[in-house]
Amino acid sequence: MSKPQNQSSPQKASVCDGTDGGSQRIVMKFGGTSVADPEAIERVARLVGAEADKGNGVAVVVSAMAGETDRLAALADGLSDMGAVQSQDYDMVLAAGEQVSAGLVALALRRMGFKARSWAGWQIPIITDKDHAKARIIHIPENPLGAAIDGGEIAIIAGFQGISEEGTITTLGRGGSDTSAVAIAAALKADRCDIYTDVDGVYTTDPRIEPKARRLRSISGEEMLEMASMGAGVLQTRSVELAIKEGVTICVRSSFEAPLKTPDETSQPGTSIGEPQGNLADRLEQHIITGVTPDHKAARISVMSVPDLPGRAALIFRALADASINIDMIVQAPSRINGYANISFSLEESDLARAQEILAHQKEIIGYQALHADRSVSKISVIGIGMKSHAGVAATMFEALSKHNINIHNIATSEIKISVLIEAQYSAHAVRVLHEAYGLSDDEISIGESG
Numbered sequence: 001m002s003k004p005q006n007q008s009s010p011q012k013a014s015v016c017d018g019t020d021g022g023s024q025r026i027v028m029k030f031g032g033t034s035v036a037d038p039e040a041i042e043r044v045a046r047l048v049g050a051e052a053d054k055g056n057g058v059a060v061v062v063s064a065m066a067g068e069t070d071r072l073a074a075l076a077d078g079l080s081d082m083g084a085v086q087s088q089d090y091d092m093v094l095a096a097g098e099q100v101s102a103g104l105v106a107l108a109l110r111r112m113g114f115k116a117r118s119w120a121g122w123q124i125p126i127i128t129d130k131d132h133a134k135a136r137i138i139h140i141p142e143n144p145l146g147a148a149i150d151g152g153e154i155a156i157i158a159g160f161q162g163i164s165e166e167g168t169i170t171t172l173g174r175g176g177s178d179t180s181a182v183a184i185a186a187a188l189k190a191d192r193c194d195i196y197t198d199v200d201g202v203y204t205t206d207p208r209i210e211p212k213a214r215r216l217r218s219i220s221g222e223e224m225l226e227m228a229s230m231g232a233g234v235l236q237t238r239s240v241e242l243a244i245k246e247g248v249t250i251c252v253r254s255s256f257e258a259p260l261k262t263p264d265e266t267s268q269p270g271t272s273i274g275e276p277q278g279n280l281a282d283r284l285e286q287h288i289i290t291g292v293t294p295d296h297k298a299a300r301i302s303v304m305s306v307p308d309l310p311g312r313a314a315l316i317f318r319a320l321a322d323a324s325i326n327i328d329m330i331v332q333a334p335s336r337i338n339g340y341a342n343i344s345f346s347l348e349e350s351d352l353a354r355a356q357e358i359l360a361h362q363k364e365i366i367g368y369q370a371l372h373a374d375r376s377v378s379k380i381s382v383i384g385i386g387m388k389s390h391a392g393v394a395a396t397m398f399e400a401l402s403k404h405n406i407n408i409h410n411i412a413t414s415e416i417k418i419s420v421l422i423e424a425q426y427s428a429h430a431v432r433v434l435h436e437a438y439g440l441s442d443d444e445i446s447i448g449e450s451g
Contacts (some may be wrong), residue, residue, distance in 0.1 A: 013149070014251070016192075016251035016272040023054075023055040023056055023145035024124040024191040025056065025057045025163075025190040025191055026051055026057070026058050026062070026111065026191060026192060026194065027054070027058075027059045027181050027184055027185040027188065028047070028051065028111055028194045029060070029061040029064045029180075029193065029273055030060065030061070030105075031043050031066055031195075031198070031255075032063045032066035033066050033197070033199070033255075035062055035063065035064075035065050035066075035104070035198050035199070035256035035366065036065075036067075037259050038104075041101075041104050041105055041203075042108055042394050043103060043255065044196075044395050045108035045173075046058075046112075047196070048060055050216075052057065052154055053142050057149035057150055058154050058156045059145065059149055059154075059157060059163055059185075059188060059190070060154065061157045061158075061159040061181040061184060062102050062105055062107065062154045062156060062157070062159055062177070063097075063098060063159055063177040063216065064097025064098050064101055064160070068097040068100070068279075069160075072096060072351040073093075074215070075093065076090050076094070077145045087132055088168040088169060088170075089131055090132065090133065091135075091161075091168070091170050091171045091405065092169050093364060094133075094171050095120075095121070095158070095160065095316070097160075097321055098160050098161055099161075100161050101158070102156045102157060104149060105118070105156045106154075109156070109249055114152045114154055116134070116153065117148070118157075118158070119145070119155055119156065119157045119158065120161070121158055121180075121396070122162070122163035122169065123162075124140060124141070124145050124157065125140075125160060125163050126184075127140065127164075127165060127208055128172070130164040130165070130166055131187055132171070134168055134173040135162060135164070135172055137162060137179065137180075137183045137242075138165070140183055140184060142189070145187070148171045151186070156212060159177025159178075160172055160176040160177045160180060161176075162180075167303060171365065173261055174450040175235075175236030175238075175239070177390070178195060178235050178236040178238075178239035179236055179239040179242060181195065182239045182242045182243045182248050183242060185246075186248050190248070191219065191249075192249045192250070192251055192292055193248050194221040194250075194251045194253055195234075195235065195250055195251070195252050196253050196255035197253075197255065197277075198254065198256065199216060199252075200253065200254035200269060200270060201203075201216060201221055201253070201254075201269065202214040202215070202291075203215050203291070204216065204290070204292065204364055205291055205431055205435050205440070206232075206294065206431070209272075209431045210292075210435045212435065212436075213435065213440075214439075216290065216291070218273065219272070219273055219291075220274070221244040221274040222244070222387065222416055223290050223291070223383055225237065225244065225305070226293075226414070226416060226417045227290075227291055227293050228240050230383070231294060231295030231296065231381075232291075232296050233368035234252055235252070237246075240273070243273065243274055246275065247275045249271070249272060249273070250274055251272050252270050252271045253269075254270075254272035275276055275436045279317065280285060287383050288438070289382050289384035289387065289393070289438040289440065290383055291383050291440070292380065292381070292383075292435050292438070292440065293383060294380055294381075294427050294428075295380075295381070296349070296378050296424065296448060298346050298377055298379040299348070299351075299352040299373065299377065300345070300347075300373070300374040300377050300409065300410070301345060301355060301356070301371065301373055302372040303316060303342065303343045303344075303359065303368045304336055304370040305329075305335045305368055305370065306335075306340060306341050306342070306366060306368045307340060307342075308334075308341045309340055312367065313332065315366050316343060316359065316362075316366060319345075319358050319359065319362050320355055320358060320359075321352060323358055325347060325348075325351045325354065325355050325358075326347065326351075327346065328345065328346045328379075329346040329379070329411065329412040329418060329421055330343070330344070330345045330410075330412075331343070331345070332408075337416045340369075342345060344409070345410070346377070346412060346421050347412055349375055352373055352375065358369065361372055376423060376424045377421050377423060377424055378422060378423075378424045378430075379419055379420070380419065380423055380430050380434065381417055381420075382417070384416060385416050387415070388416060394413070394418055396437055396438065397418055397434060399415065399437075400436075400437035401420070401422070401430060401433065401434075403433075404426075404430075404433050406422055406423075406426045406429065406433070408421070408422060409421040
Protein backbone atom coordinates (compact mmCIF):
# COMPACT_ATOMS: atom_id res chain seq x y z
CA MET A 1 0.00 0.00 0.00
CA SER A 2 1.46 3.35 -1.03
CA LYS A 3 2.21 6.07 1.46
CA PRO A 4 -0.72 8.56 1.70
CA GLN A 5 -0.06 11.93 0.08
CA ASN A 6 -0.79 13.90 3.24
CA GLN A 7 1.43 11.84 5.53
CA SER A 8 4.27 14.32 5.22
CA SER A 9 2.50 16.64 7.65
CA PRO A 10 3.63 16.16 11.26
CA GLN A 11 1.41 13.86 13.29
CA LYS A 12 -0.20 15.28 16.41
CA ALA A 13 1.17 13.77 19.59
CA SER A 14 -1.02 11.21 21.28
CA VAL A 15 -2.26 11.90 24.79
CA CYS A 16 -0.28 8.81 25.80
CA ASP A 17 2.98 10.11 24.35
CA GLY A 18 3.92 12.31 27.28
CA THR A 19 2.79 14.92 29.78
CA ASP A 20 2.03 18.60 29.46
CA GLY A 21 4.39 19.31 32.35
CA GLY A 22 1.75 20.37 34.86
CA SER A 23 0.24 18.56 37.78
CA GLN A 24 -2.60 16.28 36.71
CA ARG A 25 -5.16 13.94 38.17
CA ILE A 26 -4.49 10.47 36.82
CA VAL A 27 -6.25 7.15 37.34
CA MET A 28 -4.08 4.05 36.87
CA LYS A 29 -5.68 0.60 36.61
CA PHE A 30 -3.80 -2.69 36.92
CA GLY A 31 -5.25 -6.07 35.93
CA GLY A 32 -4.77 -9.48 37.48
CA THR A 33 -1.53 -10.38 35.70
CA SER A 34 -0.07 -7.01 36.74
CA VAL A 35 -0.54 -7.85 40.45
CA ALA A 36 -0.05 -11.61 40.15
CA ASP A 37 2.70 -11.95 42.77
CA PRO A 38 4.88 -9.85 45.12
CA GLU A 39 7.42 -9.10 42.37
CA ALA A 40 4.67 -7.85 40.06
CA ILE A 41 3.15 -5.75 42.86
CA GLU A 42 6.51 -4.09 43.50
CA ARG A 43 6.75 -3.27 39.78
CA VAL A 44 3.26 -1.72 39.96
CA ALA A 45 4.35 0.33 42.98
CA ARG A 46 7.34 1.68 41.02
CA LEU A 47 5.09 2.69 38.09
CA VAL A 48 2.67 4.42 40.43
CA GLY A 49 5.48 6.09 42.35
CA ALA A 50 6.92 7.47 39.08
CA GLU A 51 3.64 9.30 38.38
CA ALA A 52 3.43 10.60 41.94
CA ASP A 53 7.00 11.89 41.71
CA LYS A 54 5.91 14.13 38.81
CA GLY A 55 3.52 15.89 41.17
CA ASN A 56 0.42 14.21 39.79
CA GLY A 57 -2.55 13.30 41.96
CA VAL A 58 -2.89 9.54 41.54
CA ALA A 59 -5.77 7.12 42.12
CA VAL A 60 -5.02 3.45 41.43
CA VAL A 61 -7.62 0.77 40.70
CA VAL A 62 -6.57 -2.87 41.03
CA SER A 63 -8.03 -6.22 40.06
CA ALA A 64 -7.67 -9.41 42.08
CA MET A 65 -4.43 -11.33 41.64
CA ALA A 66 -4.49 -13.54 38.54
CA GLY A 67 -6.69 -16.59 39.14
CA GLU A 68 -7.97 -15.38 42.51
CA THR A 69 -11.51 -14.54 41.38
CA ASP A 70 -11.85 -17.99 39.82
CA ARG A 71 -10.65 -19.55 43.09
CA LEU A 72 -13.13 -17.57 45.16
CA ALA A 73 -15.97 -18.33 42.73
CA ALA A 74 -15.20 -22.06 42.96
CA LEU A 75 -15.36 -21.89 46.75
CA ALA A 76 -18.68 -20.06 46.62
CA ASP A 77 -20.09 -22.42 44.00
CA GLY A 78 -19.26 -25.41 46.18
CA LEU A 79 -21.23 -24.06 49.12
CA SER A 80 -24.22 -22.48 47.40
CA ASP A 81 -27.21 -23.37 45.28
CA MET A 82 -27.69 -21.97 41.78
CA GLY A 83 -29.93 -19.19 43.08
CA ALA A 84 -27.12 -17.80 45.22
CA VAL A 85 -24.90 -16.89 42.25
CA GLN A 86 -26.53 -13.45 42.05
CA SER A 87 -26.72 -12.78 45.79
CA GLN A 88 -25.08 -10.35 48.20
CA ASP A 89 -23.25 -13.23 49.90
CA TYR A 90 -21.74 -14.38 46.61
CA ASP A 91 -20.61 -10.83 45.86
CA MET A 92 -19.14 -10.53 49.34
CA VAL A 93 -16.89 -13.50 48.58
CA LEU A 94 -15.84 -12.36 45.10
CA ALA A 95 -15.10 -8.79 46.21
CA ALA A 96 -12.42 -10.01 48.63
CA GLY A 97 -9.83 -10.60 45.89
CA GLU A 98 -9.60 -6.94 44.89
CA GLN A 99 -9.37 -5.83 48.51
CA VAL A 100 -6.33 -8.05 49.03
CA SER A 101 -4.63 -6.54 45.97
CA ALA A 102 -5.41 -2.98 47.10
CA GLY A 103 -3.94 -3.59 50.53
CA LEU A 104 -0.78 -5.19 49.14
CA VAL A 105 -0.11 -2.38 46.65
CA ALA A 106 -0.65 0.22 49.38
CA LEU A 107 1.81 -1.60 51.66
CA ALA A 108 4.41 -1.73 48.88
CA LEU A 109 4.07 2.01 48.23
CA ARG A 110 4.30 2.88 51.90
CA ARG A 111 7.49 0.84 52.18
CA MET A 112 8.89 2.97 49.34
CA GLY A 113 8.14 6.10 51.37
CA PHE A 114 4.89 7.22 49.70
CA LYS A 115 1.75 8.27 51.51
CA ALA A 116 -0.73 5.62 50.39
CA ARG A 117 -4.03 4.16 51.54
CA SER A 118 -6.25 1.33 50.31
CA TRP A 119 -9.96 1.94 49.72
CA ALA A 120 -12.82 -0.57 49.39
CA GLY A 121 -15.64 0.31 47.04
CA TRP A 122 -18.03 1.13 49.88
CA GLN A 123 -15.59 3.62 51.42
CA ILE A 124 -15.54 5.95 48.41
CA PRO A 125 -18.48 5.12 47.95
CA ILE A 126 -19.12 3.60 44.51
CA ILE A 127 -22.93 3.51 44.50
CA THR A 128 -24.48 0.83 42.26
CA ASP A 129 -27.86 -0.71 41.62
CA LYS A 130 -28.69 -3.92 43.48
CA ASP A 131 -28.23 -6.29 40.51
CA HIS A 132 -25.67 -8.59 42.14
CA ALA A 133 -22.85 -10.08 40.01
CA LYS A 134 -23.55 -7.58 37.22
CA ALA A 135 -24.28 -4.31 39.02
CA ARG A 136 -24.15 -0.98 37.22
CA ILE A 137 -22.66 2.16 38.73
CA ILE A 138 -25.15 4.89 39.60
CA HIS A 139 -22.92 7.54 41.20
CA ILE A 140 -19.45 8.23 42.59
CA PRO A 141 -18.91 11.45 44.57
CA GLU A 142 -15.72 13.42 43.82
CA ASN A 143 -14.93 13.70 47.52
CA PRO A 144 -13.56 12.36 49.83
CA LEU A 145 -11.39 10.60 47.21
CA GLY A 146 -10.53 13.82 45.36
CA ALA A 147 -9.54 15.60 48.55
CA ALA A 148 -7.30 12.70 49.54
CA ILE A 149 -5.29 12.60 46.31
CA ASP A 150 -5.08 16.40 46.11
CA GLY A 151 -3.58 16.22 49.60
CA GLY A 152 -0.75 14.02 48.31
CA GLU A 153 -2.17 10.60 49.21
CA ILE A 154 -2.03 7.82 46.64
CA ALA A 155 -5.45 6.13 46.75
CA ILE A 156 -5.40 2.38 46.00
CA ILE A 157 -8.95 1.31 45.17
CA ALA A 158 -10.41 -2.18 44.99
CA GLY A 159 -11.93 -2.47 41.52
CA PHE A 160 -14.88 -4.61 40.39
CA GLN A 161 -16.98 -3.71 43.44
CA GLY A 162 -19.38 -1.16 44.85
CA ILE A 163 -22.22 -0.82 47.31
CA SER A 164 -25.94 -0.74 46.59
CA GLU A 165 -28.23 1.98 47.90
CA GLU A 166 -29.53 -0.69 50.29
CA GLY A 167 -26.01 -1.05 51.75
CA THR A 168 -25.00 -4.45 50.30
CA ILE A 169 -21.67 -5.23 48.59
CA THR A 170 -22.05 -5.61 44.82
CA THR A 171 -19.76 -6.66 41.97
CA LEU A 172 -19.76 -5.35 38.40
CA GLY A 173 -19.20 -8.58 36.45
CA ARG A 174 -16.03 -10.02 34.96
CA GLY A 175 -13.69 -7.31 33.72
CA GLY A 176 -15.49 -4.84 35.97
CA SER A 177 -12.30 -3.23 37.25
CA ASP A 178 -11.95 -1.48 33.87
CA THR A 179 -15.38 0.04 34.43
CA SER A 180 -14.44 0.99 38.00
CA ALA A 181 -11.38 2.85 36.73
CA VAL A 182 -13.23 4.78 34.02
CA ALA A 183 -16.06 5.69 36.41
CA ILE A 184 -13.58 6.96 39.02
CA ALA A 185 -11.73 8.95 36.33
CA ALA A 186 -15.04 10.56 35.34
CA ALA A 187 -15.92 11.36 38.95
CA LEU A 188 -12.48 12.90 39.58
CA LYS A 189 -12.50 14.71 36.22
CA ALA A 190 -9.12 13.06 35.67
CA ASP A 191 -6.88 14.12 32.80
CA ARG A 192 -6.57 10.52 31.68
CA CYS A 193 -7.20 6.94 32.74
CA ASP A 194 -4.24 4.59 32.19
CA ILE A 195 -5.20 0.93 31.83
CA TYR A 196 -2.13 -1.25 32.42
CA THR A 197 -2.25 -4.78 31.00
CA ASP A 198 0.13 -7.47 29.78
CA VAL A 199 0.25 -5.85 26.31
CA ASP A 200 1.62 -2.44 25.34
CA GLY A 201 -1.48 -1.16 23.56
CA VAL A 202 -4.25 -1.99 21.10
CA TYR A 203 -3.10 -3.70 17.91
CA THR A 204 -4.49 -3.85 14.39
CA THR A 205 -5.24 -7.50 15.15
CA ASP A 206 -4.16 -10.24 17.53
CA PRO A 207 -0.33 -10.45 17.19
CA ARG A 208 -0.52 -14.14 18.10
CA ILE A 209 -2.41 -14.71 14.85
CA GLU A 210 -0.69 -12.15 12.63
CA PRO A 211 2.92 -11.31 13.58
CA LYS A 212 2.74 -8.24 11.32
CA ALA A 213 0.08 -6.65 13.54
CA ARG A 214 0.92 -3.06 14.49
CA ARG A 215 0.26 -1.18 17.69
CA LEU A 216 -2.19 1.69 17.21
CA ARG A 217 -1.04 5.06 18.50
CA SER A 218 -4.61 6.30 18.82
CA ILE A 219 -8.12 5.03 18.20
CA SER A 220 -11.58 6.55 18.56
CA GLY A 221 -13.87 5.44 21.33
CA GLU A 222 -16.38 4.18 18.77
CA GLU A 223 -13.78 1.98 17.07
CA MET A 224 -12.59 0.59 20.40
CA LEU A 225 -16.18 -0.14 21.41
CA GLU A 226 -16.71 -2.15 18.23
CA MET A 227 -13.42 -3.99 18.72
CA ALA A 228 -14.24 -4.80 22.34
CA SER A 229 -17.75 -6.01 21.51
CA MET A 230 -16.42 -8.08 18.62
CA GLY A 231 -14.00 -10.07 20.78
CA ALA A 232 -10.89 -7.94 21.37
CA GLY A 233 -9.97 -8.70 24.98
CA VAL A 234 -8.02 -5.55 25.85
CA LEU A 235 -10.90 -3.69 27.52
CA GLN A 236 -14.32 -4.54 28.90
CA THR A 237 -17.09 -3.28 26.61
CA ARG A 238 -18.92 -1.47 29.42
CA SER A 239 -15.80 0.51 30.30
CA VAL A 240 -15.49 1.79 26.72
CA GLU A 241 -19.19 2.73 26.64
CA LEU A 242 -18.75 4.69 29.86
CA ALA A 243 -15.59 6.42 28.59
CA ILE A 244 -17.45 7.61 25.48
CA LYS A 245 -20.40 8.84 27.55
CA GLU A 246 -18.24 10.67 30.10
CA GLY A 247 -15.53 11.91 27.74
CA VAL A 248 -12.73 10.00 29.49
CA THR A 249 -9.51 9.47 27.53
CA ILE A 250 -8.02 6.01 28.12
CA CYS A 251 -4.39 5.06 27.58
CA VAL A 252 -3.68 1.33 27.28
CA ARG A 253 -0.14 0.56 28.46
CA SER A 254 1.98 -2.39 29.52
CA SER A 255 2.64 -2.91 33.21
CA PHE A 256 5.79 -4.80 32.27
CA GLU A 257 7.60 -1.75 30.87
CA ALA A 258 10.28 -0.19 33.06
CA PRO A 259 9.00 2.78 35.11
CA LEU A 260 10.11 6.29 34.21
CA LYS A 261 13.32 7.59 35.74
CA THR A 262 12.66 11.34 35.66
CA PRO A 263 9.48 13.45 35.77
CA ASP A 264 10.12 14.96 32.32
CA GLU A 265 10.97 11.69 30.58
CA THR A 266 8.62 10.60 27.77
CA SER A 267 6.15 8.04 29.06
CA GLN A 268 5.88 4.45 27.96
CA PRO A 269 4.28 3.91 24.55
CA GLY A 270 0.65 2.95 24.49
CA THR A 271 -2.63 3.43 22.67
CA SER A 272 -4.83 6.44 23.33
CA ILE A 273 -8.57 5.70 23.19
CA GLY A 274 -10.97 8.58 22.82
CA GLU A 275 -8.48 11.09 21.42
CA PRO A 276 -9.85 14.57 20.74
CA GLN A 277 -11.28 14.57 17.23
CA GLY A 278 -8.56 16.94 16.03
CA ASN A 279 -5.98 14.24 16.65
CA LEU A 280 -8.07 11.65 14.81
CA ALA A 281 -8.98 13.80 11.83
CA ASP A 282 -5.50 13.62 10.30
CA ARG A 283 -5.62 9.86 10.00
CA LEU A 284 -9.12 9.47 8.53
CA GLU A 285 -7.79 10.12 5.03
CA GLN A 286 -4.71 8.00 5.66
CA HIS A 287 -6.25 4.70 6.65
CA ILE A 288 -9.79 3.45 6.24
CA ILE A 289 -9.62 0.33 8.40
CA THR A 290 -8.22 0.40 11.95
CA GLY A 291 -8.23 -3.30 12.77
CA VAL A 292 -9.38 -6.84 12.14
CA THR A 293 -10.95 -8.57 15.14
CA PRO A 294 -11.66 -12.31 15.47
CA ASP A 295 -14.33 -13.60 17.84
CA HIS A 296 -13.89 -17.29 18.60
CA LYS A 297 -16.81 -17.42 21.03
CA ALA A 298 -19.55 -17.16 18.44
CA ALA A 299 -22.17 -19.77 17.57
CA ARG A 300 -25.02 -20.00 15.07
CA ILE A 301 -28.62 -21.17 15.22
CA SER A 302 -30.68 -21.90 12.10
CA VAL A 303 -34.45 -22.11 12.51
CA MET A 304 -35.61 -24.14 9.53
CA SER A 305 -38.90 -23.90 7.63
CA VAL A 306 -40.58 -21.11 9.59
CA PRO A 307 -43.99 -20.08 8.17
CA ASP A 308 -43.31 -16.98 6.08
CA LEU A 309 -45.93 -14.90 7.86
CA PRO A 310 -45.79 -11.53 9.63
CA GLY A 311 -44.78 -11.84 13.29
CA ARG A 312 -43.05 -15.24 13.20
CA ALA A 313 -39.54 -13.74 13.37
CA ALA A 314 -40.78 -11.52 16.20
CA LEU A 315 -41.80 -14.61 18.18
CA ILE A 316 -38.27 -16.03 17.85
CA PHE A 317 -36.41 -12.91 18.86
CA ARG A 318 -38.82 -11.82 21.59
CA ALA A 319 -38.42 -15.18 23.34
CA LEU A 320 -34.63 -14.79 23.25
CA ALA A 321 -34.72 -11.12 24.30
CA ASP A 322 -36.87 -11.96 27.32
CA ALA A 323 -34.08 -14.34 28.39
CA SER A 324 -31.46 -11.54 27.93
CA ILE A 325 -29.80 -13.40 25.03
CA ASN A 326 -28.17 -11.04 22.55
CA ILE A 327 -28.31 -12.03 18.90
CA ASP A 328 -26.53 -10.69 15.83
CA MET A 329 -26.03 -11.25 12.10
CA ILE A 330 -29.58 -12.28 11.13
CA VAL A 331 -30.20 -13.84 7.73
CA GLN A 332 -33.61 -14.86 6.37
CA ALA A 333 -33.78 -16.89 3.18
CA PRO A 334 -36.53 -18.80 1.35
CA SER A 335 -36.98 -22.44 2.36
CA ARG A 336 -37.21 -25.28 -0.11
CA ILE A 337 -40.84 -25.48 0.91
CA ASN A 338 -43.05 -22.77 -0.60
CA GLY A 339 -44.48 -20.40 1.96
CA TYR A 340 -41.68 -21.03 4.47
CA ALA A 341 -38.36 -19.37 5.30
CA ASN A 342 -35.13 -20.27 7.08
CA ILE A 343 -33.87 -17.83 9.70
CA SER A 344 -30.22 -17.94 10.81
CA PHE A 345 -28.50 -15.78 13.41
CA SER A 346 -25.34 -15.66 15.51
CA LEU A 347 -25.04 -15.44 19.30
CA GLU A 348 -22.53 -16.00 22.09
CA GLU A 349 -21.54 -19.64 22.38
CA SER A 350 -22.20 -19.47 26.12
CA ASP A 351 -25.88 -18.73 25.36
CA LEU A 352 -26.30 -21.48 22.76
CA ALA A 353 -27.70 -24.28 24.96
CA ARG A 354 -30.15 -21.92 26.69
CA ALA A 355 -31.32 -20.48 23.35
CA GLN A 356 -31.91 -23.98 21.95
CA GLU A 357 -33.97 -24.90 25.01
CA ILE A 358 -36.08 -21.72 24.77
CA LEU A 359 -36.80 -22.18 21.07
CA ALA A 360 -37.57 -25.86 21.54
CA HIS A 361 -40.29 -24.89 24.04
CA GLN A 362 -41.68 -22.41 21.50
CA LYS A 363 -41.68 -24.81 18.53
CA GLU A 364 -45.45 -25.22 18.23
CA ILE A 365 -46.10 -21.49 18.67
CA ILE A 366 -43.48 -20.47 16.08
CA GLY A 367 -44.33 -23.37 13.79
CA TYR A 368 -40.82 -24.18 12.55
CA GLN A 369 -39.86 -27.72 11.48
CA ALA A 370 -36.24 -28.07 12.63
CA LEU A 371 -33.56 -26.32 14.70
CA HIS A 372 -29.86 -26.57 13.86
CA ALA A 373 -27.03 -25.36 16.12
CA ASP A 374 -23.42 -24.83 15.05
CA ARG A 375 -20.47 -24.17 17.38
CA SER A 376 -17.80 -24.47 14.69
CA VAL A 377 -18.02 -20.86 13.49
CA SER A 378 -16.06 -17.66 14.11
CA LYS A 379 -16.97 -14.03 13.64
CA ILE A 380 -14.42 -11.85 11.82
CA SER A 381 -14.88 -8.07 11.83
CA VAL A 382 -13.12 -5.22 10.06
CA ILE A 383 -13.47 -1.94 11.93
CA GLY A 384 -12.63 1.64 11.02
CA ILE A 385 -14.18 5.06 11.39
CA GLY A 386 -12.81 5.89 7.94
CA MET A 387 -15.20 3.50 6.19
CA LYS A 388 -18.05 5.97 6.75
CA SER A 389 -16.87 8.03 3.78
CA HIS A 390 -15.16 5.41 1.60
CA ALA A 391 -16.80 3.12 -0.95
CA GLY A 392 -15.53 -0.38 -1.64
CA VAL A 393 -14.69 -1.48 1.89
CA ALA A 394 -17.14 -4.39 1.78
CA ALA A 395 -16.08 -5.35 -1.75
CA THR A 396 -12.46 -5.57 -0.61
CA MET A 397 -13.42 -7.87 2.24
CA PHE A 398 -15.56 -10.21 0.17
CA GLU A 399 -13.08 -10.37 -2.71
CA ALA A 400 -10.17 -11.13 -0.39
CA LEU A 401 -12.05 -13.98 1.31
CA SER A 402 -13.32 -15.31 -2.00
CA LYS A 403 -9.80 -15.51 -3.46
CA HIS A 404 -8.88 -17.79 -0.56
CA ASN A 405 -12.05 -19.92 -0.86
CA ILE A 406 -13.37 -18.80 2.53
CA ASN A 407 -17.16 -19.04 2.49
CA ILE A 408 -19.35 -16.49 4.31
CA HIS A 409 -22.46 -17.65 6.20
CA ASN A 410 -23.84 -14.44 7.74
CA ILE A 411 -23.10 -10.71 7.38
CA ALA A 412 -23.72 -7.72 9.65
CA THR A 413 -22.75 -4.08 9.08
CA SER A 414 -22.71 -0.71 10.79
CA GLU A 415 -21.22 2.66 9.84
CA ILE A 416 -17.78 1.60 11.10
CA LYS A 417 -17.89 -2.21 11.06
CA ILE A 418 -18.45 -5.17 8.75
CA SER A 419 -18.68 -8.62 10.35
CA VAL A 420 -18.89 -12.02 8.70
CA LEU A 421 -19.52 -15.47 10.12
CA ILE A 422 -17.25 -18.18 8.71
CA GLU A 423 -16.13 -21.71 9.52
CA ALA A 424 -13.91 -21.65 12.61
CA GLN A 425 -11.15 -23.64 10.92
CA TYR A 426 -10.50 -20.70 8.55
CA SER A 427 -10.52 -18.00 11.24
CA ALA A 428 -6.78 -17.38 11.59
CA HIS A 429 -6.26 -17.50 7.82
CA ALA A 430 -9.09 -15.00 7.29
CA VAL A 431 -7.55 -12.58 9.79
CA ARG A 432 -4.21 -12.66 8.00
CA VAL A 433 -5.84 -12.30 4.59
CA LEU A 434 -7.89 -9.26 5.62
CA HIS A 435 -5.03 -7.67 7.55
CA GLU A 436 -3.02 -7.78 4.33
CA ALA A 437 -5.91 -6.75 2.07
CA TYR A 438 -6.47 -3.49 3.95
CA GLY A 439 -2.77 -2.61 4.08
CA LEU A 440 -2.45 -3.06 7.83
CA SER A 441 0.71 -5.12 7.39
CA ASP A 442 2.55 -2.36 5.51
CA ASP A 443 5.81 -1.04 6.90
CA GLU A 444 4.54 2.54 6.73
CA ILE A 445 1.27 2.77 8.64
CA SER A 446 0.67 5.95 10.57
CA ILE A 447 -2.08 4.63 12.81
CA GLY A 448 -0.04 1.74 14.10
CA GLU A 449 3.53 2.89 14.44
CA SER A 450 5.22 2.14 17.74
CA GLY A 451 7.15 5.38 17.39
